[in-house]
Amino acid sequence: MAIARFPSVVIDCPDPAALATFYGALLDWKVEISDGWAEVRAEYGQCISFQQVEAYAPPRWPAQEVPQQMHLDVLVDDLDAAEAAVLGLGATKHEHQTGTSFRVFLDPAGHPFCLCVK
Numbered sequence: 001m002a003i004a005r006f007p008s009v010v011i012d013c014p015d016p017a018a019l020a021t022f023y024g025a026l027l028d029w030k031v032e033i034s035d036g037w038a039e040v041r042a043e044y045g046q047c048i049s050f051q052q053v054e055a056y057a058p059p060r061w062p063a064q065e066v067p068q069q070m071h072l073d074v075l076v077d078d079l080d081a082a083e084a085a086v087l088g089l090g091a092t093k094h095e096h097q098t099g100t101s102f103r104v105f106l107d108p109a110g111h112p113f114c115l116c117v118k
Helices: 016-027 079-089
Strands: 008-013 030-034 037-041 047-052 072-076 102-106 112-117
Touching: 008 016, 016 030, 016 037, 016 047, 016 079, 072 079, 079 102, 079 112
Parallel strands: 008 047, 072 112
Antiparallel strands: 030 037, 037 047, 102 112
8 A cells, every 4th residue: 555646856956946947847847936945746746846955056967076866857759859948948958978868957956857768
């Protein structure tokens, strides 16, 4: 018997509203913002939350001086179209690319995430 339906991921960042807005647009999920906290939620219930952290230091991927700790893989149908879309939302393409079926980007707070072909 499951205790919960969906795990919730909470991501540290300097500006929860900005990061929730970015991921809300990327995933087409509803954005909810409050003081020091924000979240994006899918219609089926899955949620990603963002909490404000003082003196936030972004991960230094692929190096580990400041480890990434986690990252999101976003499944897409077309890598080129998805890349153009996330760049338009404020992501940055990382210079370190190691695969052909995925691409690594940094969100506006510096967290790495990947666009992956389904």
